[in-house]
Amino acid sequence: MAEQKMLKFVSVSRDMPVKRDAAERREDFDEIYREFAAAKAAEQASRCSQCGVPYCQTHCPLHNNIPDWLKLTAEGRLREAYELSQSTNTFPEICGRICPQDRLCEGNCVIEQSGHGTVTIGAVEKYITDTAWDEGWVIPVKPAAERPESVGIIGAGPGGLAAADKLRRVGIQVTVYDRHDRAGGLLTYGIPGFKLEKDVVVRRNDQLVQSGVTFELDCNIGETLSFDELRSRHDAILIATGVYKSRDLGGPGAGLPGIVKAIDYLTTSNHLSFGDPVPAFESGELNAEGKRVVVIGGGDTAMDCVRTAIRQGAAKVTCLYRRDRANMPGSQREVANAEEEGVEFGWLTAPKGFTGDAAVTGVRVSRMRLGAPDVSGRQTPEVIPDADYTEPAELVIKALGFEPEELPKLWNVDGLEVTRWGTIKADFLTKQTSLEGVYAAGDIVRGASLVVWAIRDGREAADSILAWLDTRAVEAVAAE
Template sequence: MGKLTGFLDYKRKETKERSPRERLRDWQEYQKAWSDETLKQQGARCMDCSTPYCHIGVEFNQTSFGCPLHNLIPEWNDLVYRGQWKEALHRLLKTNNFPEWTGRVCPAPCEGSCTVSLNDDAVTIKNIEKSIIDKGFAEGWIVPEPPEHRTGKHVAIIGSGPAGLAAADQLNKAGHWVTVFEREDRVGGLLMYGIPNMKLEKESVTRRVDLLRQEGVIFQVNTEVGKDISMQQLEDKFDAVIVCAGATKQRDVDIPGREAKGIQYAMDYLTMSTKVLLDPTLELPEAFSAKDKNVIVIGGGDTGADCVATALRQGSKSIVQFGKHPKLPKYRLETNPWPEQPDVFELSYAYKEAKAQSGQDPRQYSILTQRFITDEKGHIVALETMEVEKDTNEKGEVVTQEIPGTEKLWPVDLVLIAVGFEGPEKSLLNHLGLTQTYRGTVKAKYGEYTTNKDGVFAAGDVRRGQSLIVWAINEGREAARECDRYLMGATVLP
């Protein structure tokens, strides 16, 4: 590396952010850019560690080690330190089609596997990645590069999330004609409607989609496979099909009173909120508005945090988020060793904003919702909870035990259910005629991506279940490689 003592000379700097009170007044991105000098110092912290676990990209014990895209992280960190930004961009784009998205919304398993993090703060890999691609766009280095030759082969891709777009980008580079089918009115899948604007500004999505269009990729929106066009029509018209439809069936809660008015799925809430933000002719329906309401989010994950940030901007009266798990530790436990992704307490952007407005973190831990309470018109007015604790039974299994006497009533006007996704929508998979696993995902072996139908591949969450954006891009790239091999007998793709 360029500065062998960089990890000793410089301390990690966290992502630069706009003040929480300021950003609550708008929907613009909350992160700010660092200076080139600061980025140079942060890049210098990347040490010559011989075996860089940051980009090994494997899964073990239900966690990720390093970057699934196998990004050449030490190389572009060193190039940033040397001020060779254009070369750093070339290195970055060798393995990652969309670093402007992963640099913003990926949970960065690479940093959890950083060698420096063994006994110090990890190298700030994610922010350097974001800075490289942002500079690439700002300097005009990223321009349309359509393929010089076309193969004459046509590929259909179902779904325009990160897996579908990565597959489209790779196959287009190989010279195939690619058409992406998206049932929503805009391209991007959950990138467009599932992640709020202050976390991922939609201009970064439309900018990349416009670039893909200029390179020859065709996008067909408002087109739902199984409704507006059949799988048989796709198979008749195209030489191959890649299914990247995601795992969009939202998990529900089986709680008395669930049918009450005023209870929404988190993703429906985020989607509607973003649609209204992007289209000034639309008005947010009262059922999806948090204005002047007591809001409770059920579910302690990132989607729940995005709901908190969205409700705050809509002018909620109060906001609470329930999680059934205890508060995470400040430091790694022995059961969560390096190089696993660290499962530790963090104060994300949404909670900083809530704390700035109300003076407290909105999260409540080890809470289980018992029942929903309605008024005479069937509208939610309160919910009852009980505290829980983790225990180990005689079989050595970790179980959740309710604590008697901890019942509590919470006034609420809007409940948002953010407890994850069950998997792909079965109606679509049944229409496609694809064999499914016991989990309801498409049966297709990792690394091969072939389904029970000849010429039909599956990648991303539709194959693996709910996962990270980097795994979606990884699978989209690899499925494109196998599709190219199927079409041409050999492949030029990595």
């Protein structure tokens, strides 16, 4: 009788890849988790219960066929596992590294709910695709036939790149425009290397170039190229800019030098990882070395900032968040990693102002308590009277989230409708905007969200654009 490869969650305990020691990883920007070995990946994949209703798949925005590729991994059929994973996810090795699995697939694993510890889905996903790269299974797209239609994509982040990949697979001519000097968007300049090493992103960008995708970088729509000119170049347009306007923070002293935006701080750090000269770092403006650093915010961006400051040699790093740990929006796994690396957390605290004359010297902090639930069901933070204190700081980083830029105004385009939040108004299913042949996907439609949602939106937008182009082609033939 053949050995049972699956359902080993009762006899095999959950085990993550080895995590580098905190003291070691504080010294560099390398990823903190080691790779699974083949035997360990197969062992952990074999813990899947192959349940009839896979909640892991349901709660994955891409609805990845997780139980199936776990089974294939357990059986040693890695190439098939990779091909199945790639069929629903454009960048599985990236999602395996940066998705908050504890809130998505792993957090909803059936055996996790039964007390046996979740399957390490993210680590196996990363292992499968890293193996595929090593073995040469990841190859440039080669469409069966080229098509004459062209699509212009504004934004080289995960949503835009996912759409570009899917459109190239059917032979559409694709040009991606981005304001930065490298493609990847937040994958390149927003997420630190200790979560996503940059060569992982670069090799995907290179694959897209080899697949025939054209990139026009350092291209700021509205300045370098007008939106109208862009539309004249292409049969369809996809807006996938993401949201990069930082939410601000008022209060006395809010304009003091030394108070910076998270996006500027993280972009500077990632430029350094490429070896780029960065005057703002060299001057000390965006360098945490030797400073007492306060990061304000509780999301994943805040965790990226505190852990970056630790690696830059900050004297002390404190994170202020107005709710408690249980209500923190960021990944609990990231919070634990930050604590291991020496970050201090000020739970139930909120800034009310800043001290200093020529530059910031501290944050005036209000202590908070959780009151009655709001309309979302979350308890509302309330200020505790007469409990303020000052947290010393020479560098304050605002990680309060992001909002959309005013694209119709920036691009001088009429008729592009936006919501009351400033996001692009697009059809929920088709991603079609108020302008014919113009689509929008990712954070610029749904607001600041996860990379995995941007990938899903980009893939769905590509399907809609292709359907629209097919309809136009049929109508053109009928009119002849």
